[in-house]
Amino acid sequence: MNLSRMAPAVALLAMTMVTACGAQGDGRQTGGRASKQVAMNEQQAIDRAEEIINQAVDGMSPKPTLERMGHAPVGSCIARDDHGPDDRVQVTVAYKLTGVPGPEAQNLVRQARDAWLKQGYKYNSSGEVDWAGPFPTVYMRTEPDDFWMDAMTGVLDRAKGEGLASLGVTSPCFLPPGKSSASTAADPAALEEPQADDPARHRALGHSSRIYDALRVGSAPTQPGEGLSTVQDESGTAVHHTWSTEPLPEDETVRALARAQAYFRSAGWSVRHVPTREGTPAVVARHPEEGTIAQVAASTTGAVRVAVTTPVNGPASADV
Structure with missing residues (x-):
């Protein structure tokens, strides 16, 4: 799969992907x-x-x-x-x-x-x-x-x-003793398309390509809000890549998510399952060395949506 062909549009990050558990005190x-x-x-x-x-x-x-x-x-x-x-x-x-x-x-x-x-x-x-x-x-x-x-x-x-x-x-997310819970969501105005020679861009596409291979289903044409973007907020600068598969039957969606999970496990990622409104838990994984986060989730259209977020200051590997 040549994922660079899926790149040009500005992405809305993984904000459109999955909402998940957290350590808030309001009980909602x-x-x-x-x-x-x-x-x-x-x-x-x-x-x-x-x-x-x-x-x-x-x-x-x-x-x-x-x-x-x-x-x-x-x-x-x-x-x-x-x-x-x-x-x-x-x-x-x-x-x-x-x-x-x-x-x-x-x-x-x-x-x-x-x-x-x-x-x-x-x-x-x-x-x-x-x-x-x-x-x-x-x-x-x-x-x-x-x-x-x-x-x-x-x-x-x-x-x-x-x-x-x-x-x-x-485990659930928790605050270590002495830490605060202050957080700031990324400002969509900070979105911009990364440079072609940006190592983080190549890293994000490389992870997307390997996830694509693990899912073993076809990709869909780029949808509005999908593609590559660079986001800058208080936590630093990151490159995001979002894309979708073709719509799948429910049983094949479950199998595709299981294959993604198996890939992340075998590659040493930390894996968490997040409940979704669609009923099938999403797979959320974190690369232990890079800090890259990948989310793979079923959507209401039947497609599987993938979002990869990698920090710009990560390793310089560009394995695409």
Whole structure:
């Protein structure tokens, strides 16, 4: 896919994509979840995420080995209510389950689901899983502390029924002690088209291209508000790239989002699932080294919308 052909229009950023959970104190609904002030520190969030993982694994048979995925578990909040900068962070802990025969991968996911249900945790979707699909995934959340988790298996050899399993837990956004919650949304007047030789431009297009490859569906013609733009606000300068796929049937949309999630996990991104009005949770991911944020979500038209936001002062890689 030559994504540079999708570039020229001024984008409205990821503001049009997904509204998500946050740490506000007014209790209003945001993106389907009740926003609330979350009081914890980073170590408490890590410990709770590890506890949720262990609750899924402790009773598994055969017993898998946990192989850590990704880098540092604490990062900037990637599901912000107002899309502006603030001091909130969140924890994402993910493990690959290794050391068991490939045919057991799907069984491990079922066991994780059953263990979490036994703890009183809830599905964050209908609970229906397409076990025959390429990436059967269980999405759940804890109550009342609102950690979100998933158990996923990816099929490597369909004929033999072999695959890999992984578990991930993401904390709600929270303010570390001593931090403030002040935030400022980007001013649309600050939007401008990036220069052709801008490394951040190439980086954003490179990520979009790899997401396109992971989705494995056709792209739609550029829509109003889509394309490349540069935005400057109090958090700095970033390049945004937004685009859409062709409209898809609901079952294929779910599969495409699962493939995007699998790509982000395998590439070491931190991944969070965000509820949407359309019912299918969006995938929001953060690159641990660049600070790039990618959002992949179903729209009311049936298309899957993609938004990539990368800071201008990130690495100079231009792999498109």
